[in-house]
Amino acid sequence: MSVERKAESDVLVEVESVTKTYRTGNGLRRGTPTVAVDGVSLRIAQGEWVGVVGESGSGKSTLAGIVCGVVRPDSGSVRVAGQEMYARRGMDRIIWKTVQMVFQDPYTSLNPAMTITEIVAEPLRLWHGVDRREADRQAMALLDQVGLSSAVAGRRPGGLSGGQRQRASIARALAVSPSLIVLDESVSALDVSVQAQILQLLLDLKRERDLAYLLISHDISVIRLVCDRILVMNKGEVVDEHSAASLTEETADHPYTRRLLSAVPRMTASG
Amino acid sequence: MASEPGQTVLTVDNVTVELDRPHESTPLVTDVSFAVRRGEMVGMVGESGSGKSLTASAVAGLLPRGVRLARGAVEIDGRAAGTDATARTRHDGVAMVFQNPMTSLNPSMRVGDQVAEAIRLRRPGTSRRDARREAVEVLERVEITRPAERARQYPFEFSGGMRQRVMIAISIAHRPSVLVADEPTTALDVTVQRGVMDLLDRLRADMGLAVLLVSHDLALVGERCDRLLVMYAGELVEQGETENVLRRPLHPYVRALQRCTPEHAIAAGGLYSLPGRVPQAGEVRTGCRFAARCELRTAECDETHPTLDAYAPGHLVRCVHVGRPEQDHHHERRAEGGV
Incomplete structure (x- = not known):
């Protein structure tokens, strides 16, 4: 459990014992409440890469939603850059200038009616008030940074492959110049070769930009590769925390983490 | 089904699947041949667009509308099987499980x-x-x-x-002899995946079920399958015993796929990403289909379409460079890299 943390002053995101319960009901019956996130606290420092791993139903996506400002927790608090995220009744959209999200499914997360340039330029116009021409210019530069050629820029999402769409989603998130990007299973739906390309892009961004990332994945190897710190979630709680570089089946102390690691298929049949 | 252990229950012979259009032929799967024995689990791997799911559908007799079997045949339990989902009767020796159970x-x-x-x-x-x-x-x-x-x-x-x-x-x-499982655990967690794969293992031990496992997950097929079929752009590029294909891969594509995995990146201390993408139907050129993304590419690759040849008994590969010095040199480099 020896985890290095950056200095307290660098803390960007502070999540204090958040809890979120969903009620499944059909309007007539109240249904049983499901505790999705149960008293989770988490800190992300400036420029730090934190990964959350867990099985489906462990609450990791709900946690992502809470950090992004789209799922209001029942209790607890979320502070981003010193600002209380859920202080007001309504959704505080100002928070989206600091926190951006890249979703799992690149086929449904981009507006099919807009061109790739428009998709990336829109947040620049909305959040930074730059005019259309300047926004387009900056959008092209961002697309170039994520490895999309100008040939792709004029197309709509329908004309792009899954990997290209995910690059476009990342460019759109970067356009806002956020301090934190939340990636919810953003590489899970991709083929291994395309996944490697996107992971390479993330590693390049890690070097080039001083951004904090919260990466949610059920694939512990992906997290071990790109993150600094790993949180393991089970049944709504963070059960283990580990520095990513040193995590193996042997070094994991928590039985649940070991179980997750041992279930990952190995490349060769006989070890 | 009264089949002996080790007996071949599924034979796929030169299966070629095309888009069903009257005046042109756009091949989606080209000349795929393989056999699966009773109780055996054979993995079919490749990226999206490699034609693995279409091949699996042809085996299960579930080719969708819009594509047709242009050549070749599928035989199950020694009897010819239809490949088309519109056929009135399906061969009762085969069944299929899909990715999304919901x-x-x-x-x-x-x-x-x-x-x-x-x-x-x-x-x-x-x-x-x-x-x-x-x-x-x-x-x-x-x-x-x-x-x-x-x-x-x-x-x-x-x-x-x-x-x-x-x-x-x-x-x-x-009680079919052959189960075609198309990405059966892709939507599941690793722990649940293990349970489902254990079940398939037990069924093939108990019932002698032959399983054709279609997956993009090299690690999963490596752990579970007896033999592997690697597809690229609609054709088989390598096939052989799992141990041989993964430990001593011959085709540059298989090696590249292995190097793309995060597990390999962690072990090797750096990520390798295979550039480009699988050519789509209709984009297939003359010469080797993988040439555009291959690090061993030479003029020969652009001119001749390599055949699927036996490198060793049971280990087939489609590459003009196999057994050549570049390849051997490459092997040494990999060994030094601590793979």
Whole structure:
């Protein structure tokens, strides 16, 4: 459990014992409440890469939603850059200038009616008030940074492959110049070769930009590769925390983490 | 099915699948041939667009509308099998399990009835009552606890892993010789995946079921399969025993795929990403289909389309460079890299 943390002053995101319960009901019956996130606290420092791993139903996506400002927790608090995220009744959209999200499914997360340039330029116009021409210019530069050629820029999402769409989603998130990007299973739906390309892009961004990332994945190897710190979630709680570089089946102390690691298929049949 | 252990139950012979258009031929799968023996699990791997799912559909007799079998044949239990989903009767020696168990189950029908329906379809004389009783036995065989009670529930009351077990129950209810499993665990967590894969392993031991496992996950097939078929752009590029294909891969594509995995990146201390993408149907050029992304590319690769040749008995590869110095040199480099 020896985890290095950056200095307290660098803390960007502070999540204090958040809890979120969903009620499944059909309007007539109240249904049983499901505790999705149960008293989770988490800190992300400036420029730090934190990964959350867990099985489906462990609450990791709900946690992502809470950090992004789209799922209001029942209790607890979320502070981003010193600002209380859920202080007001309504959704505080100002928070989206600091926190951006890249979703799992690149086929449904981009507006099919807009061109790739428009998709990336829109947040620049909305959040930074730059005019259309300047926004387009900056959008092209961002697309170039994520490895999309100008040939792709004029197309709509329908004309792009899954990997290209995910690059476009990342460019759109970067356009806002956020301090934190939340990636919810953003590489899970991709083929291994395309996944490697996107992971390479993330590693390049890690070097080039001083951004904090919260990466949610059920694939512990992906997290071990790109993150600094790993949180393991089970049944709504963070059960283990580990520095990513040193995590193996042997070094994991928590039985649940070991179980997750041992279930990952190995490349060769006989070890 | 009265087949001996080790006997070939599935033979795929030169299967070529094309877009079903009157005046042009756009091949999607080209000349795929392989055989699967009783009790064997054979993995079919490749990226999206490599033609692995179409090949699997042809084997299961479920080729979708819009594509046709241009050449070749599929034989199951020594009898010819249709490849087309529009055929009136399907070969009863084969069944298929799909990726998403929620969309392949009927949401408004009790689980037990869905299994019973599969039994009655294959054996029309069976009474409803017998079929229901047998359905509970089949659910028990796929390790669903309290099968009699669970049989009366609906799919939404099952978890993802349990739904996939129900799908497997439906497909094995009539005791086929061959099960085609198309990404059966891709939507599942690793721990649930392990349970479903253990079940498939047990079914092939108990029933002698032959499994064709289609997956993009090299690690998964490496752990579970006896033999591997690697597809690229609609054709087989390497095939052989799992151990040989993964430990001593011959085709540059297989090596590149292995190096792309995060596990390899962690071990090697750096990420390798294979540039480019799989050529789509109609983009296939003359010469080697992988040439554009290959690090061993030479002029020869652009001119001649390599054939699938035996490098060693049972280990086939489609590459002009196999056995050449560049390849051997490459092997040494890899060994030094601590792979």
